[in-house]
Amino acid sequence: MLARTEKMADDELVIERVFDAPVALVWRIWSDPEHLKRWFGPADFTCPVFELDFREGGTYRAMIHADKYGDSWFGGTFAQIRPNEKIVMSFAWEEGSGETHDTTITVTFAEKDGRTVQRFRQAPFPDVESRDSHYDGWSECLDKGLAYGERLAGEA
Template identity: 50%
Template sequence: MQAATASAARKEISLEIVRDFDAPVSLVFKAWSTPEHLLRWWGPRDFTPHSVSMDFRPGGAWRACIRSPEGRDYWMSGLYREVRAPEKLVFSFAWDEDGAPGADTLITVSLADIGGKTRLTFQQTPFETVEERDSHQEGWGECLERLRDYVDHV
């Protein structure tokens, strides 16, 4: 019984961010689904995305690297679980530290048309701690701001 309670508590630690974009759903989806677009906005403020590979289909793998202002590379990877163009994308996410994958989380990106614009709902779960979730909230929040700036100028 104790394990089930711990598992339920862990699942409660999740992240949700909602952002509206002044761009059509098709463009926002394309920004998530092609390497040439991801290389323009992926990563928190002041980080530079410099490597993205993706096999964009259910079961396909992706891997990306962002570089910090200090020059440190941060690799991440995962698998696409669901691709429903242009309204939904589900993929696993794990940091690759020293060649070993970290803990897997699941990311769901849902896109809805709101009068020719896009409402994006970003969800990531589960997190081991609230602090871990909050650090992701800051990073993804900055990332989504970069995405907004990018699609506004495409």
């Protein structure tokens, strides 16, 4: 289990995780709504709803929940899907979240020495403060995904 963050521009965030799991398994936890519901969201959040039409031009809509914050809805459209390699999708919080800008998320997957390198990039952000607030949430979310993926790999 390895977590790494690289230097970022002011309007983007980039987070990398390395899984002790094959790329096909890591891909599956990103492309199957039943898997996404089990790990998606920051540390104190659950993800009771994840609707997914996983194809180019397809959409997704999900809700994360924390007792302290309530429900937060978000969604977007898949612009590019290359199985076991890359997902490109738009991302926007729904009304009432306090966030008013759309971003693009790109997640890449590469197998290296029996492990999977997952690189997450989101941009553009309107300012560093918005980027940094998303960084904290995404880091926790991706840590949960890493733990979930490695647990599944251990059960295989």
